[in-house]
Structure formats: C-alpha cells, structure tokens
Amino acid sequence: MANRIAERCFTDMAALQSAAVEAIRSAILAGVAARGTASLALSGGTTPIPIYEALSHLDLPWSQVQLTLTDERWVPVDDPASNEAMVRRTLLKGPAASARFTSLKCNTQTPEAAEGQIDGALRALAQPFDLVLLGMGDDAHTASLFPGGAGLEAAMDLTGPLKARAVRPAIDGPARLSLSLPALLQSRQMILLLRGTSKWAVYQDALGDGPVLEAPVRGILHQNQVPVTVYWTP
Numbered sequence: 001m002a003n004r005i006a007e008r009c010f011t012d013m014a015a016l017q018s019a020a021v022e023a024i025r026s027a028i029l030a031g032v033a034a035r036g037t038a039s040l041a042l043s044g045g046t047t048p049i050p051i052y053e054a055l056s057h058l059d060l061p062w063s064q065v066q067l068t069l070t071d072e073r074w075v076p077v078d079d080p081a082s083n084e085a086m087v088r089r090t091l092l093k094g095p096a097a098s099a100r101f102t103s104l105k106c107n108t109q110t111p112e113a114a115e116g117q118i119d120g121a122l123r124a125l126a127q128p129f130d131l132v133l134l135g136m137g138d139d140a141h142t143a144s145l146f147p148g149g150a151g152l153e154a155a156m157d158l159t160g161p162l163k164a165r166a167v168r169p170a171i172d173g174p175a176r177l178s179l180s181l182p183a184l185l186q187s188r189q190m191i192l193l194l195r196g197t198s199k200w201a202v203y204q205d206a207l208g209d210g211p212v213l214e215a216p217v218r219g220i221l222h223q224n225q226v227p228v229t230v231y232w233t234p
Contacts, residue, residue: 008229009232010233012233013047013050013233016193016195016231019231020048020051020193021054021058024131027131028060029060031126031130032064036064037066037126038064039130040066040129040131040132041067041070041131043071043134044069044070044071044086044087047193048133048135049086052090056093066100066102068104068125069084070134070178071143071176072084072103072177074177111166112151115165116162118177119162129187130187131188131191134191134192136193136203138198140217141216141217142217143184144177145167146167146176148169150167151168153213155178156181163180164180165179185226187226188226189227189229191228191230192220192231194230194232194233195232195233197234200232203230203232206221
C-alpha cells in the first residue's frame with residue numbers, strides 16, 4: 001500500500017466541504033505564486049457541488065487558473081448529465097468565470113474517436129496539476145475508471161501514451177471519457193472525497209491487496225508518486 005495517504009474525518013458534510021474549499025484555495029494560490037498558473041482537474045457528481053459554489057465567490061487569481069474535469073459522460077454539454085454543465089453552473093460564474101476551462105467533450109460521435117483530440121487539449125495545460133479532486137463509487141470506481149468497463153485496461157495502463165481514454169461502463173448509461181490513470185497521477189496532490197459508511201468500507205477494502213482492475217481506485221491508493229488525502233464523513 002502507498003505510504004502517502006492521509007485521512008481526514010469530519011463530523012458532517014459542511015465541515016468536509018469547508019475543508020475542501022480551503023485546500024483548493026490554497027492549491028490555487030500556491031500554484032500561481034510559484035509558477036504563475038494553477039491547474040486543477042475536478043470531479044463531477046453531486047458531492048462537490050457545494051464546494052464549487054463556495055469557490056465561485058472567492059477572490060482568487062482566476063484568470064491564472066486552468067481547470068478541466070477528471071471525466072465526462074459522452075452527452076451534449078447542455079445535457080443535465082454533463083459534468084461540464086454542472087461545473088459551468090456551479091463554479092464558472094462570478095469571480096471564477098475568468099478561469100480557463102478545458103472541456104473533455106468534442107463533436108466526435110464516440111469518445112473513442114475523441115481520445116487523440118482531447119489528449120492534445122490536455123497537453124496544453126500546465127502539468128503536473130496542482131490538485132486533482134476525485135470521488136469514488138460503491139463499486140470502487142474513480143473518475144470514469146469503472147470495473148468491468150470496456151477500455152478500462154488501456155485507461156489504467158501506466159505506460160499508456162494518451163491522457164484521455166474512452167471507457168464504456170458495464171452498467172446502464174452513456175459512454176465516458178476519462179483521464180487515464182497516468183494522467184491523473186500527474187499531480188502534486190490528490191483529494192478523494194468519500195461520504196457514508198458504505199463508501200468507507202469500500203475504501204478500506206481497496207486499501208488491501210487485490211486486482212486493480214476489479215477496484216480501480218486502487219490505482220490511486222497503491223502508488224507512491226502523489227500524496228492522497230482522503231476526506232470522509234459518515
């Protein structure tokens with residue numbers, strides 16, 4: 001197991017979200033101070049929404065901030081299921097509207113056809129990322145690295161050449177485009193947001209030995225390249 005995992009446990013979601021806002025704020029300020037630019041890869045889902053809402057109001061050097069997503073559903077960007085739509089609605093407004101956002105969605109019919117184009121767009125971002133924000137599902141997926149998904153093995157390949165990979169989950173729903181595992185690990189720090197006792201149990205299981213393809217979050221937890229802080233509340 002990696003020895004670069006820290007755990008922060010909170011009494012409620014409000015405390016977790018407040019701490020996450022402060023961590024992201026600090027990462028932005030540190031990146032801009034050190035290199036003139038801060039870059040972040042952000043998670044979709046519902047848990048980060050209050051975090052993004054709070055960040056949008058902060059007086060930060062947003063014009064020097066580059067943002068992208070850890071993954072995206074292959075749906076139109078105005079679809080309610082689009083992670084980009086959520087980020088634009090919650091974060092990219094007010095002071096934060098001047099941040100530079102790199103989409104994981106383009107006009108190709110399939111995410112497979114988009115891999116090269118999105119890879120090129122991601123390579124234009126300042127890397128390593130100053131922070132990658134992740135969540136985890138009850139099936140131990142993170143980003144769109146779903147166990148049993150078509151394309152997962154290529155996306156998890158640490159020697160793979162592409163930063164963006166198509167994954168078709170073995171569940172109902174749209175195909176996805178995800179940052180590959182090596183792309184996610186090009187970061188100075190990672191935060192993994194967990195909520196509930198069931199997620200904590202999945203996380204504890206993933207800390208143990210087992211096939212990475214059966215619990216893709218192990219790719220984040222069983223590495224010594226990037227420090228990971230787990231934020232959890234019951």
